[in-house]
Amino acid sequence: MRYSAFIRQNYDILQEIIDNMRTGIWITDGEGKVLIVNNESVKTGGLTRDEVIGRTMDELLKVGYITESATLKVMASRKEECIVEELGTGGHCMTTSIPMFCQGEIDIIVSVERNISEVEKLKSLLNEQVEMKKELQKELLKFQSRKDELCGRMVTRNINMLHIREMAEDIGKIDAAVMITGESGTGKEVIADIIHKSSRRREAPFVKVNCAAIPETLMESEFFGYEQGAFTGASGNGKIGLFELADGGTLFLDEVGELSIPIQSKLLRVLQDKEVRRVGGEKSISVDIRIIAATNRDLKAEVAKGTFxxxxxxxxxxxxxALPPLRERKEDIELLTKHFLDIFNKQYNMKKTIGPEAMGIMERYQWPGNVRELRNVVERLVVSGAG
Structure with missing residues (x-):
C-alpha cells in the first residue's frame, strides 16, 4: 500500500497522533499537495487546516502563506532538504523535508518544522549587541585618539607639567573661565587647546586671538563685528565678530593684558550679559562662549596701576x-629637543642628530624664549646643516 493511501485511510488516528507532537508536521503527496498537517504547524504559520489541506505547496507559496518551501526543493532534488523559512506571520522556522518513495517515485514528503522565531530574535539581539560593541569600540578609539593627541602635543616628563596637564583635562569638564599665566613660549596655547578638547564644546569652534596683534583702532570691530556701512571702509555686507564666531565654543584670548580699557569694559559686559552688539547695530545677539585667557604680564600689578x-x-x-619656564624643568630639554628634531627631520627630509656635547650645552642654556625658542633653534640646526 502506498503511504499516501494509508494516510487517507487512517486520517483521523494519524491526525490525533501528530496533534500531540510539539514540532510542526506537514505531509504532502508526491505532487506537493498537503495531505495532513498538525496543530503545532498551523499555529506556527498562523494558518488554519482549511487554508492548507488539499492545496499544493506551490499554491501556498504564490499566495504568500510561505516564502520558501523545503517540500518543493525535495520534489526537485529527490533527496532530504533543510531550510530556514520566513513565515507569513513574520516568524521563522527550520524545516526538514524527507521524501518517501514507492516504486521509485516520491509518494509522500514528510516535513518537520521547528519554530526558531525566538532563536532568530536572540540572534538579532546578539547582532545588535555586536554592532553596539563595534560602535562603542569606535568611540573608545576616538576618545583614546583625542587623549593621545592631547598628551602628544604636550611633551613633558616634568612632574609639575604633568600635574598641569591633568588639571587642564579636569578643568575642561567645567565651564568656568580660565586664566593661564607664564612667560612667552611656555605653552599657554597648548594648555588652552587641551582644556577645549576635554570640554563639552570640543566639537564647536575654538577661536584663538592674539590680542597684541590687533591694532587698537580695529579691536572693537574685530571682536564685535559690524553692520553694513557702519563706518568708512566697512565691508558692504558687514562682518561677524570674534565673539559670534566662537558662539557655542571657546574663545582663547592670548596676551589679554594688551587689551585697552574700553575693550576690557566691553568684554566684561559680554561675560556678564552673554550678548554682543555689532558696531553700527541696534539689536543684541546672544552668544554662548567659554573664555580662556592667557598673559605673560603680572595682571595684579596692572590692576594696581589702573591699566587692567x-x-x-x-x-x-x-x-x-601658572606655567613654569623651561629653565625650571630642565629634564624636558632633551625630550623636547628630540621631539622637535624628529618633526623637522621628517619635514625637511633630513637625518640630523644632536650629540651629547651639544645636548649638554642646550641643557645648561637658560632659554629665555622657553619652548618656542628651543623649537626655533632645533629647526635652524636641521636646515643649516649643523649637528
Missing part, C-alpha cells in the same frame, strides 16, 4: 593656571 580692570581680573581668574 579689577572686575574683569576677577571674572577671568576663576581658575588660574
Amino acid at each position: 580692570r579689577k572686575d574683569l581680573y576677577y571674572r577671568l581668574f576663576v581658575v588660574p593656571i
Whole structure:
C-alpha cells in the first residue's frame, strides 16, 4: 500500500497522533499537495487546516502563506532538504523535508518544522549587541585618539607639567573661565587647546586671538563685528565678530593684558550679559562662549596701576593656571629637543642628530624664549646643516 493511501485511510488516528507532537508536521503527496498537517504547524504559520489541506505547496507559496518551501526543493532534488523559512506571520522556522518513495517515485514528503522565531530574535539581539560593541569600540578609539593627541602635543616628563596637564583635562569638564599665566613660549596655547578638547564644546569652534596683534583702532570691530556701512571702509555686507564666531565654543584670548580699557569694559559686559552688539547695530545677539585667557604680564600689578580692570581680573581668574619656564624643568630639554628634531627631520627630509656635547650645552642654556625658542633653534640646526 502506498503511504499516501494509508494516510487517507487512517486520517483521523494519524491526525490525533501528530496533534500531540510539539514540532510542526506537514505531509504532502508526491505532487506537493498537503495531505495532513498538525496543530503545532498551523499555529506556527498562523494558518488554519482549511487554508492548507488539499492545496499544493506551490499554491501556498504564490499566495504568500510561505516564502520558501523545503517540500518543493525535495520534489526537485529527490533527496532530504533543510531550510530556514520566513513565515507569513513574520516568524521563522527550520524545516526538514524527507521524501518517501514507492516504486521509485516520491509518494509522500514528510516535513518537520521547528519554530526558531525566538532563536532568530536572540540572534538579532546578539547582532545588535555586536554592532553596539563595534560602535562603542569606535568611540573608545576616538576618545583614546583625542587623549593621545592631547598628551602628544604636550611633551613633558616634568612632574609639575604633568600635574598641569591633568588639571587642564579636569578643568575642561567645567565651564568656568580660565586664566593661564607664564612667560612667552611656555605653552599657554597648548594648555588652552587641551582644556577645549576635554570640554563639552570640543566639537564647536575654538577661536584663538592674539590680542597684541590687533591694532587698537580695529579691536572693537574685530571682536564685535559690524553692520553694513557702519563706518568708512566697512565691508558692504558687514562682518561677524570674534565673539559670534566662537558662539557655542571657546574663545582663547592670548596676551589679554594688551587689551585697552574700553575693550576690557566691553568684554566684561559680554561675560556678564552673554550678548554682543555689532558696531553700527541696534539689536543684541546672544552668544554662548567659554573664555580662556592667557598673559605673560603680572595682571595684579596692572590692576594696581589702573591699566587692567579689577572686575574683569576677577571674572577671568576663576581658575588660574601658572606655567613654569623651561629653565625650571630642565629634564624636558632633551625630550623636547628630540621631539622637535624628529618633526623637522621628517619635514625637511633630513637625518640630523644632536650629540651629547651639544645636548649638554642646550641643557645648561637658560632659554629665555622657553619652548618656542628651543623649537626655533632645533629647526635652524636641521636646515643649516649643523649637528
